[in-house]
Amino acid sequence: MAAPKMFDLNGNVAVVTGGNGGIGRGIALGLAEAGAAVAILARNEEKNRSVLAELEHLGVPAISLKLDVTQRAQLRPAMEEVERKLGPISILVNNAGISVLRSALKFRAEDWDRVVETNLNSCFFLSQIAVQSMMQHKRGKIINIASEYSIFGAQSGIAYAAAKGGLVQTTKTMAIEFAPHNIQINALIPGWIDTELTLPAQSGKIFEEIITRTPAGRFGKSEEMAGAAVFLASHASDFVTGSTIYVDGGYAIR
Ligand code: NAI
Numbered sequence: 001m002a003a004p005k006m007f008d009l010n011g012n013v014a015v016v017t018g019g020n021g022g023i024g025r026g027i028a029l030g031l032a033e034a035g036a037a038v039a040i041l042a043r044n045e046e047k048n049r050s051v052l053a054e055l056e057h058l059g060v061p062a063i064s065l066k067l068d069v070t071q072r073a074q075l076r077p078a079m080e081e082v083e084r085k086l087g088p089i090s091i092l093v094n095n096a097g098i099s100v101l102r103s104a105l106k107f108r109a110e111d112w113d114r115v116v117e118t119n120l121n122s123c124f125f126l127s128q129i130a131v132q133s134m135m136q137h138k139r140g141k142i143i144n145i146a147s148e149y150s151i152f153g154a155q156s157g158i159a160y161a162a163a164k165g166g167l168v169q170t171t172k173t174m175a176i177e178f179a180p181h182n183i184q185i186n187a188l189i190p191g192w193i194d195t196e197l198t199l200p201a202q203s204g205k206i207f208e209e210i211i212t213r214t215p216a217g218r219f220g221k222s223e224e225m226a227g228a229a230v231f232l233a234s235h236a237s238d239f240v241t242g243s244t245i246y247v248d249g250g251y252a253i254r
Pocket of ligand 1: 018019020021022024043068094095098118145146147148192194195197198
């Protein structure tokens with residue numbers, strides 16, 4: 001079935017970091033279903049191949065590249081390779097993310113650096129590369145995957161909360177600078193989504209607490225992140241920039 005015109009992503013090229021699993025996979029498949037060509041940039045080649053097959057099955061042009069987003073020197077070559085193979089990038093989804101849970105008192109410098117490099121710095125540097133190309137084509141969409149911990153304090157993920165908080169401010173600040181170039185930059189705030197990242201929270205007391213606090217009464221599925229991502233990637237959101245959209249079963253309102 002064809003997507004309604006305002007959500008139609010035919011003619012777009014989307015990059016999804018960490019797109020070989022979890023929320024990234026859900027979003028990559030959603031963008032492809034709406035017609036976008038999709039490049040997934042992620043580390044595990046076997047998982048890359050598996051999602052690539054799913055994307056190709058949807059009938060869109062697709063590639064996967066092995067990329068560790070913490071390797072700054074590799075970011076520009078990867079983005080250039082996407083453009084050589086698929087065309088100008090019009091959608092960037094900064095999704096790759098990691099979490100380290102430890103008290104602030106015992107948080108190690110190397111963990112701080114790794115978490116902030118993955119969840120914040122790489123998003124900025126990839127966005128900086130993407131907007132250069134988007135400006136030439138006078139359009140673009142950047143979607144940053146933030147977190148409830150962009151807003152609330154975290155129990156034991158100091159670097160994660162700091163990075164995700166910074167990502168929302170990066171979203172707003174870049175949105176202002178690039179709005180005149182018809183580039184919209186927004187963030188999605190997932191609630192608790194069933195992925196590898198949240199496996200430690202899917203049993204025991206913490207699971208009960210999450211379910212009680214989430215009005216929907218359950219974890220979300222990765223595919224349920226796709227609708228808001230397609231909206232933010234499409235013409236339907238051309239007057240939406242610098243915003244954060246919660247996809248969280250109501251977690252943030254309680
Ligand atoms: P996940 O662990 O299932 O997927 C994360 C993806 O990022 C994986 O493909 C992983 O390989 C990739 N990745 C991590 N470090 C990377 C690196 N250095 N280079 C390239 N790829 C890298 O986790 P999930 O849940 O799908 O998370 C996706 C995003 O959503 C993350 O930014 C996470 O912080 C965010 N998020 C997830 C929530 C959830 O409930 N699952 C809630 C709030 C935010």
